[in-house]
Amino acid sequence: MHVFGKKKPQSLSLKGEVDLLSLTSSLEQTKINIAEVRTLGQAAVERIESLEQELNAEGENHVKTSQRISDLKNEIAAAERELSAIKKKQITIQDATQTAIGDKNEIGIEFVRLQNSYKTESEAYGSSMQTIEKKLQAYASGVGADRSHASFGTPVNISKAIVIGDLHGWAPGLIHAINRNNIGQVEILNRPVVDSRLPILFPNPVQLHGLGLPLPCVGLNRHPLRPNARPTMFDGIHVNMESNDGETTLIQVGDVIDRGDHSELSLELLRSMLIQQPCSNLTLLGNHEVWVIEGDVDGWMRNEERYRMTDGKPGSVIHDPLITGLPDLSSSLKNSFAVLEGAIGAFLLTQHFSFRLGLGPSQRKEFDALYNDALTCLKIRKLEHKVLKGGWALHQIGKQALEVWRSVARQQPIHVPGGFAMVTIAGTTFGHAEPSAFQHPQVDLQPLDSIWNWGGQNMRFIPAVLDRNGLRNAPLFYSRTNEKEEGKWHDEVRLSFLELLQHSPDTIRYCHGHTVIKAPDVRNVDLDGNQIEVVNCDLGMTPFYRHLRHGDAYQVSTLPYLVHLEFEAPISHGEE
Numbered sequence: 001m002h003v004f005g006k007k008k009p010q011s012l013s014l015k016g017e018v019d020l021l022s023l024t025s026s027l028e029q030t031k032i033n034i035a036e037v038r039t040l041g042q043a044a045v046e047r048i049e050s051l052e053q054e055l056n057a058e059g060e061n062h063v064k065t066s067q068r069i070s071d072l073k074n075e076i077a078a079a080e081r082e083l084s085a086i087k088k089k090q091i092t093i094q095d096a097t098q099t100a101i102g103d104k105n106e107i108g109i110e111f112v113r114l115q116n117s118y119k120t121e122s123e124a125y126g127s128s129m130q131t132i133e134k135k136l137q138a139y140a141s142g143v144g145a146d147r148s149h150a151s152f153g154t155p156v157n158i159s160k161a162i163v164i165g166d167l168h169g170w171a172p173g174l175i176h177a178i179n180r181n182n183i184g185q186v187e188i189l190n191r192p193v194v195d196s197r198l199p200i201l202f203p204n205p206v207q208l209h210g211l212g213l214p215l216p217c218v219g220l221n222r223h224p225l226r227p228n229a230r231p232t233m234f235d236g237i238h239v240n241m242e243s244n245d246g247e248t249t250l251i252q253v254g255d256v257i258d259r260g261d262h263s264e265l266s267l268e269l270l271r272s273m274l275i276q277q278p279c280s281n282l283t284l285l286g287n288h289e290v291w292v293i294e295g296d297v298d299g300w301m302r303n304e305e306r307y308r309m310t311d312g313k314p315g316s317v318i319h320d321p322l323i324t325g326l327p328d329l330s331s332s333l334k335n336s337f338a339v340l341e342g343a344i345g346a347f348l349l350t351q352h353f354s355f356r357l358g359l360g361p362s363q364r365k366e367f368d369a370l371y372n373d374a375l376t377c378l379k380i381r382k383l384e385h386k387v388l389k390g391g392w393a394l395h396q397i398g399k400q401a402l403e404v405w406r407s408v409a410r411q412q413p414i415h416v417p418g419g420f421a422m423v424t425i426a427g428t429t430f431g432h433a434e435p436s437a438f439q440h441p442q443v444d445l446q447p448l449d450s451i452w453n454w455g456g457q458n459m460r461f462i463p464a465v466l467d468r469n470g471l472r473n474a475p476l477f478y479s480r481t482n483e484k485e486e487g488k489w490h491d492e493v494r495l496s497f498l499e500l501l502q503h504s505p506d507t508i509r510y511c512h513g514h515t516v517i518k519a520p521d522v523r524n525v526d527l528d529g530n531q532i533e534v535v536n537c538d539l540g541m542t543p544f545y546r547h548l549r550h551g552d553a554y555q556v557s558t559l560p561y562l563v564h565l566e567f568e569a570p571i572s573h574g575e576e
Helices: 014-142 171-180 195-201 205-210 263-276 287-294 297-305 329-357 361-376 383-389 391-409 435-439 486-501
Strands: 160-164 185-188 238-240 248-252 281-283 414-425 428-431 452-454 457-467 509-512 521-527 530-536 562-566
Touching (some): 160 171, 171 263, 287 297, 287 329, 287 391, 287 414, 329 391, 361 391, 361 452, 391 414, 391 457, 435 486
Antiparallel strands (some): 414 428, 414 457
């Protein structure tokens, strides 16, 4: 039979099929075994790779470990060297210790000696102070704090001026300005104040405090408002003007008082000059004098408290209860304010009567008319005579005058005798605040239109006028100019001077204080080709400011910053 065109195959034996099946099965198993072997081989390869990686890592660790071992060996070697050096040093220290023990014993002996010496010297100091205080008590009972004068002296015929900035109670600066420029010779306790006396009169309170010694006694001696205070060295105060050339005036631009310990003394020195030689000085009002004139005791107290000596830093001690003899700081401050009222009132009255003598006869009448109401309302007979006599009676009158003027000013404006907000002498304008004040809407420059002949020179002035809101023209005492950018400062000042020149066209220079500076500051302002010189005279004279840039804030030999000016020949001797 044919199948698909082929012959029918012959049958195979069963045995062959079984063998074939066995072979097939064996072959399949072999394939499985091969696959397993492959899997195992792949696993072996991966394991080999893993081991190689571990080997490489271990190799790196071996290198690092070897390096660390090397480093440790080096450290051990260095440590051994250091140990050797320490052992050597130890031997040296042991030797030094033995020496130090010997030194300690010697130092201990020296310390005891110095301690005993300090105790002895302190006791001697205290004994000397007691002796001095007894002498001062006796002196005060016979002479008093102020010297009496029979009359005012001859006015100065001005050809030169010396300008001094904010004193803030630093009398040594004022004394140097007077003595070293032949303006006069300052006397205290009726003896000339030469340089060798200054450290005795003005000791360093910070230094005394550090030594455990009493604070220096400050203020005028035996002031009736300080009955419990210890006596001071400040008595017999006088400026001998015989050495003056009769041509020089001292211009102070305000802030005579506060922040220092010698405000009263400074005012008395200036007052003495005004009596000895009218026109020998002219003192303007600053914002600190304004506070006292206005009676702003609370504002004044807050300000003064910030400038006291604390934590061994320079500052005032005059308000300390240890100085005033009062129970606490608040009562001490209020008492100090009352003292200043008397001192400033006395000074203003003195400056008023002295100033008028520098004017010609007809202008003197015009000047008197401005202040007639202020003097009449005091109801004090022979006031000029009382000004010349001085003493505590004048301080009492001065305090009373301020109180009366404040009361009258609540009803009508009143000119404050002896108070000047701004003046111009021979083309130089003097004021306290910065020049930005001139364009302030609260400022009236119209009084500068009037020309006076004072001390032989053309002068203009803005009087201090008190009304219910305080002193007029307040910006002349308080104003500060924008200093952040030079261009803005110049623009602001330029506009101010344009305003000033409408009333004082001869102004070529402006000298002021109020803002403390670190170095002399002279700038020029261009006004259509004309230059106006602006001079800041306030270099921070008092110790509170000086310690910010000087090693010894209480250095009494330092000459303050002074501006020297020369004017044309005087027109006359205060006469028409």
